[in-house]
Amino acid sequence: MKSCPVASxxxxxxxxxDLRNALVSEALKLLEEQGAAEFTxxxxxxxxGVSHAAPYxxxxxxxxxxxxxxxxxxxxxxxxxxxxxxxxxxxTEQYVRMGEAYVxxxxxxxxLYNLMFTGKELPEQRDKFPELNEAGSAAFGMLxxxxxxxxxxxxxxxxxxxxxxxxxxxxxxxxVSLIITGRVECAGDCVDGEIGTTEEAVRASLLGMLHxxxxxxxx
Amino acid sequence: MKSCPVASxxxxxxxxxDLRNALVSEALKLLEEQGAAEFTxxxxxxxxGVSHAAPYxxxxxxxxxxxxxxxxxxxxxxxxxxxxxxxxxxxTEQYVRMGEAYVxxxxxxxxLYNLMFTGKELPEQRDKFPELNEAGSAAFGMLxxxxxxxxxxxxxxxxxxxxxxxxxxxxxxxxVSLIITGRVECAGDCVDGEIGTTEEAVRASLLGMLHxxxxxxxx
DNA sequence: ACCTGAACACCGTTCAAGT
DNA sequence: ACCTGAACACCGTTCAAGT
Numbered sequence: 001m002k003s004c005p006v007a008s009x010x011x012x013x014x015x016x017x018d019l020r021n022a023l024v025s026e027a028l029k030l031l032e033e034q035g036a037a038e039f040t041x042x043x044x045x046x047x048x049g050v051s052h053a054a055p056y057x058x059x060x061x062x063x064x065x066x067x068x069x070x071x072x073x074x075x076x077x078x079x080x081x082x083x084x085x086x087x088x089x090x091x092t093e094q095y096v097r098m099g100e101a102y103v104x105x106x107x108x109x110x111x112l113y114n115l116m117f118t119g120k121e122l123p124e125q126r127d128k129f130p131e132l133n134e135a136g137s138a139a140f141g142m143l144x145x146x147x148x149x150x151x152x153x154x155x156x157x158x159x160x161x162x163x164x165x166x167x168x169x170x171x172x173x174x175x176v177s178l179i180i181t182g183r184v185e186c187a188g189d190c191v192d193g194e195i196g197t198t199e200e201a202v203r204a205s206l207l208g209m210l211h212x213x214x215x216x217x218x219x
Numbered sequence: 220m221k222s223c224p225v226a227s228x229x230x231x232x233x234x235x236x237d238l239r240n241a242l243v244s245e246a247l248k249l250l251e252e253q254g255a256a257e258f259t260x261x262x263x264x265x266x267x268g269v270s271h272a273a274p275y276x277x278x279x280x281x282x283x284x285x286x287x288x289x290x291x292x293x294x295x296x297x298x299x300x301x302x303x304x305x306x307x308x309x310x311t312e313q314y315v316r317m318g319e320a321y322v323x324x325x326x327x328x329x330x331l332y333n334l335m336f337t338g339k340e341l342p343e344q345r346d347k348f349p350e351l352n353e354a355g356s357a358a359f360g361m362l363x364x365x366x367x368x369x370x371x372x373x374x375x376x377x378x379x380x381x382x383x384x385x386x387x388x389x390x391x392x393x394x395v396s397l398i399i400t401g402r403v404e405c406a407g408d409c410v411d412g413e414i415g416t417t418e419e420a421v422r423a424s425l426l427g428m429l430h431x432x433x434x435x436x437x438x
Numbered sequence: 439a440c441c442t443g444a445a446c447a448c449c450g451t452t453c454a455a456g457t
Numbered sequence: 458a459c460c461t462g463a464a465c466a467c468c469g470t471t472c473a474a475g476t
Contacts, residue, residue, distance in 0.1 A: 019459080042449065051461050053451080058459090062450065117400060118337040126401075136402075157434045163415075164432055166403070167424035171386070174393025181336060182345075183355075184385070196382075205386035212431025213383055215376045238440080261468065270442050272470080277440090281469065 020058040020068075022048050027069045031111045039111075041065070066115060067125040067132055073112045074135030080105040081142045091150040092210070098146055099172050099206040100199075106176030107198075113176060143169060171209050175202055239277040239287075241267050246288045250330045258330075260284070285334060286344040286351055292331045293354030299324040300361045310369040311429070317365055318391050318425040319418075325395030326417075332395060362388060390428050394421055 026048050031039055041062050042052040059065040084101035088094045106113040126132045144165040150156040156164070178184060184198050196204075245267050250258055260281050261271040278284040303320035307313045325332040335341075345351045363384040369375040375383070397403060403417055415423075 017459090040449065041451095052449090053453090053462080054460055056451075056460095114337060117396065117402075118333060154434055155437055156432055163420060163423050164427065166397075166420055167390070167427040167432070170393035170397055170424055171390050171428075172393070173397060174389035174391070177336065177396055178385075178389055178392060181341075183336075201382060201385055204382050205389055208383065208386040209390075209428050210431055210433050212429055212433075213375055213386070214429050214431075215373055218374055236440090259468065260470095271468090272443080272472090273441055275441095275470075 019048070019050065019054065023055055023058065023065065024068050024072060027065065028072060028112065031069065031115065032109060036111050036114055063125055064128075067129045069112070070116045071129065071131045071135050073109070073116045074132070074139055076109070076112075077102070077105050077116075078135070078139050078142065081139060085142065085146060091146070091153045092155050094146050095150060095210065096203065096206055098143065099168070100202060102172040103175050103179070103202050107179055110180040113180065117173065117177075140165060140169065168209060171205060175205060238267070238269065238273065242274055242277065242284065243287050243291060246284065247291060247331065250288065250334065251328060255330050255333055282341070282344055283347075286341060286348045288331070289335045289341060290348065290350045290354050292328070292335045293351070293358055295328070295331075296321070296324050296335075297354070297358050297361065300358060304361065304365060310365070310372045311374050313365050314369060314429065315422065315425055317362065318387070319421060321391040322394050322398070322421050326398055329399035332399065336392065336396075359384060359388065387428060390424060394424060 023044060027039075027044055030044055030047065034043075041055060045052045045054055055065060059068070080101045081098055084097040085094055088097050144161045147156060147161050147164050147168070151158070151161065179198055179202075184201065242263060246258075246263055249263055249266065253262075260274060264271045264273055274284060278287070299320045300317055303316040304313055307316050341351070363380045366375060366380050366383050366387070370377070370380065398417060398421075403420065
C-alpha cells in the first residue's frame with residue numbers, strides 16, 4: 001500500500017493509465033512551440049517525464065501518435081465552426097463567420113493545422129484510424145449543413161451541396177495554407193498593390209466566392 | 220593529360236562543375252519517387268555517385284538544396300500557366316484553363332508542390348534565396364495579368380486585382396492541396412453525394428468563384 | 439576548388455529485463 | 458500491463474585529409 005499514497009488525490013495519474021492522454025495533450029503544446037519539423041518523440045517523452053521508449057506502449061509508432069493529435073485537432077476545429085453557427089442566425093452571416101472561424105483556427109494553430117492536412121503519412125493512417133475520418137467528416141458536414149440552410153433560404157443557387165462544399169472548403173483551406181506559410185505579404189508585394197490586412201483579404205475572398213468575381217452585367 | 224581523356228566528349232561532367240545541377244535534377248526525380256518524408260540527402264548523393272558529404276560543397280545544408288529544387292518547381296509551374304495563356308485567346312477561357320493547368324501541375328508533381336508551399340523552413344530560406352521570391356512572384360503575376368485582361372474586357376467586376384488574385388490563388392491552391400492529400404473522395408463520402416470526377420469538381424469550383432454561389436435573383 | 443572518409447550528435451524503433 | 462535501459466540502424470552535419 002506504500003505505492004503512490006496520494007495518487008488518487010493529486011494529479012499524478014501518469015504511470016497509472018493516463019500516459020496516453022498526457023502524451024497527446026503535451027504533443028499539442030510542443031507542436032506549436034517547436035514546429036512540426038523539430039517535433040521529436042524523444043523530446044515529448046522527456047517533457048512528460050517518461051523514458052523515450054514509453055510512448056510505444058500506447059502508440060504503434062510516431063505517425064500513430066500524430067494521428068491521435070490530428071483527431072484532437074479536428075475536434076477543436078469543429079468547436080470553432082460550431083460557435084460560428086450558434087452565434088449567427090442569418091444563413092449568409094453564418095457563411096462568412098464560419099469561413100472566418102475556419103481561417104482563425106488555422107492561423108491560431110498553424111503547426112496543428114499543417115499536421116491535420118499536409119500530413120505526409122496521415123492518408124495511410126486514415127484507414128487505420130477511423131476517428132480521423134469521422135472527425136474530418138463531421139467538420140465537412142457542418143459546412144454543407146450550413147450551405148443547405150442557405151440554399152433553403154433561397155440565398156444559394158441550386159446545385160449539388162457537396163460540390164459547393166468542396167469549393168468553399170478548398171477556398172478556406174487555401175487561405176489558411178497561404179497565410180500560415182507567409183504567402184500573403186508576398187501576394188501583396190508581388191505586383192504593386194496592397195490587399196489590406198489579412199482579415200480583409202479573407203473576407204473579400206469569401207464574399208468573392210459568394211457573389212462571384214465576374215461583372216454582374218455580363219451574361 | 221591522362222585525367223579524364225574523354226570527359227568532354229562523353230557525359231561525365233560530374234566532378235567537373237556540374238554536380239550542383241546533377242543534384243537538383245536528381246532530387247526532382249527522387250522526390251516524386253520516394254516522397255518528401257523518405258527523401259534523404261545521403262540517398263540522393265549515392266544515386267548521383269558521390270559521397271554523402273559532397274553536396275555540402277554546393278549547398279549550405281539540406282534546406283538550401285530543397286530551396287533550389289523549389290525554384291525549379293516554380294519555373295515548371297510557370298511553364299504550365301504560360302501554356303494555358305498561349306493556347307487560349309478568350310479571357311474567360313484563359314481563366315478556367317489557367318486554373319486547371321495550376322491544379323494539373325500540382326496533381327502531377329505532388330511531392331514537389333508540397334515542397335514549394337508547405338515547406339517548413341522555406342519561408343526562412345526565402346530571404347536567403349531571392350530566386351525563390353522572384354519565381355513565385357512571376358507565377359502570381361501571370362495570374363493577376365490574366366485577371367487584368369478579363370477586367371479590361373469587361374468580364375470581371377471592378378476591384379483590386381491583387382485581391383482577386385489572392386482569392387483565386389487560394390482557391391486553386393486549396394484544390395491542389397485537398398486533392399493530393401486524398402481529401403476529395405473523403406468530401407464525397409462524408410455526406411451522401413457524388414461530386415463526380417476530380418476534374419469536374421475543379422472546374423465547378425473555378426466557375427463557382429467566377430459566377431458566385433449565391434442565387435442570382437438575390438440582392 | 440571540389441570531393442572523400444571518419445566521426446559526432448541525434449532520432450525512431452526494438453527488445454530483453456524489470457515492476 | 459506498463460515502463461526502463463541498452464542497443465541498432467539511419468540521418469544531417471562537420472572536418473581533417475586528399476586530389
